[in-house]
């Protein structure tokens with residue numbers, strides 16, 4: 001494997017380092033090859049956001065934080081890209097809520113499950129679901145490998161966090177009566193469109209903000225949390241994201 005040294009002076013050093021990390025994690029079986037392609041799709045949409053957390057995403061983060069604090073059995077679903085991009089942050093999020101962590105993969109193999117579990121353990125996770133066969137069961141209305149879920153996790157969850165997720169699975173989770181929160185840089189993806197709360201942001205940027213918001217809202221009463229959640233409208237939120245992108249592009253066109 002060829003490793004490149006990225007000089008700090010490179011204008012896109014941060015982005016290149018993230019890519020290099022994903023490639024390395026792909027060689028270690030954490031990230032699937034298709035995960036690298038998905039990352040490229042995400043990067044393209046991040047350019048359109050100006051690579052910042054835009055105001056509509058901040059509102060989604062607040063609604064998602066309230067939903068997590070109201071949930072009885074919240075679960076964070078982890079795939080290869082999430083484990084490679086922000087392992088420490090996702091473990092900290094699970095401890096802050098608190099919520100269970102479950103490995104759930106489209107390109108499922110024991111090798112990958114083991115590699116991702118190792119990554120999460122190194123990041124401080126004490127309990128990881130989705131590993132042991134004796135606890136596995138199947139979600140209805142889903143053909144892919146992601147129908148396999150943990151009896152102690154997604155199977156009994158009322159709220160599932162599915163960042164960087166495929167549309168079919170999001171839909172299956174919703175059809176199985178779960179409340180679904182996602183992080184997806186593409187506001188037009190099926191996952192972004194169908195979830196109950198969509199955070200259109202880079203997972204690397206938004207998980208730390210999400211943790212902060214949960215800590216802030218922990219001081220609020222149930223009534224306040226419920227009104228934050230019910231006042232949120234995902235369709236309107238995605239419309240705001242699209243408008244933000246359109247206005248940003250118009251401004252850039254006028255300036256050039």
Ligand code: ATP
Nearest residue numbers: 038042164165166167184185186189190191202203
């Ligand atoms: P869908 O199945 O929902 O219609 P898709 O097939 O394009 O969408 P998937 O590969 O199933 O997408 O899911 C990956 C999603 O994650 C993509 O929409 C991609 O833009 C997004 N994504 C990739 N990297 C990141 C990131 N770092 N942060 C947030 N989202 C990301």
Ligand code: MG
Nearest residue numbers: 165166167168
């Ligand atoms: Mg998909």
